[in-house]
Amino acid sequence: MMKAVVIENYGGSEVFAEKECDIPHIRDTQVLVEMRATTVSSADQLIRSGTFRQFMPTQFPHVLGVDIAGIVVATGKKVTRVQTGERVLAVSRTGGGYAEYVAVEECDLAVIPQSLSDAEAASLSASGMTAWLSLFHYGKLQPGQRILIHAGAGGVGHLAIQLAKQHGAYVITTAQAHNHPFVLQLGADEVIDYTTTDFAETLSPVDVVLDMVRDPDVDKVTGIGLTELKNYNILKDNGTFISLVNPAIAKHPLIRGIDAQFALITPGAGDWEAFIQWIQTNKLDIHVDHVFPFTGQGVAEAHEYYDTRNKRGKLVIQRDSIHR
Known part of the structure; x- marks a missing residue:
């Protein structure tokens, strides 16, 4: 048996509870990872709150946690890329990170560079791969293109700024005023305070928009919100609009040739290899805002903090560990 922190319904931080659960059985293509650190991601929040209930229906009790850093304790018969005892970072597409053990497909993990701590590796797994695939795959x-990255101080945003800048793009981002020095240090060329300034009224056209802002109110027919409409307005003809929060964007009628996509993060072995090589070649500032204990109360407090939108970088949930 193992300890897990589950949600028993949709809602706020009050829906978490500690449970004793069976350790997952792994298939031939899977790896059993002993979790050392996980995070609060936007996917966890969207599922927990019920915002994604139509897109990703959930059976309760459910274990959240898409970011994982841990140690391989067992491998399936067809697994060849990792061995027991290795430290890995992983993306679990179905959650499961808020537990002592999680089964992960081999294609969804990579060996952690020794320079990264468990907290940094967990912060980098889903968020880093999301930023990577959003920018370069979707x-x-x-180089030379203008990109608007919303929520630049967030978990995905603060990594996307660095990746885009290192690639040679001109980076514009949105952030609250107290986060302006942070995002400028990461490499942003321009920053807009979204609490006081309408980005759509101040920006000249951009080639790419990466959107992580979920509109609280959307059109009942189209499913499109005000922020998304503004994104269209500031994009050049035939530009690219990538949303991490609204699947409806991909079904919206074509506007001025703009390629609007909802980014489904499904990395393959080649993506992990390229991403890890980039990390080892280019220094990334992986910012951990706060570390919470792996308890029911700790997980609830981490989600409560996430909901305030006052975080910078990632919120980590970590088990007591002798490992880095």
């Missing part, structure tokens, strides 16, 4: 970002 966005096909090119």
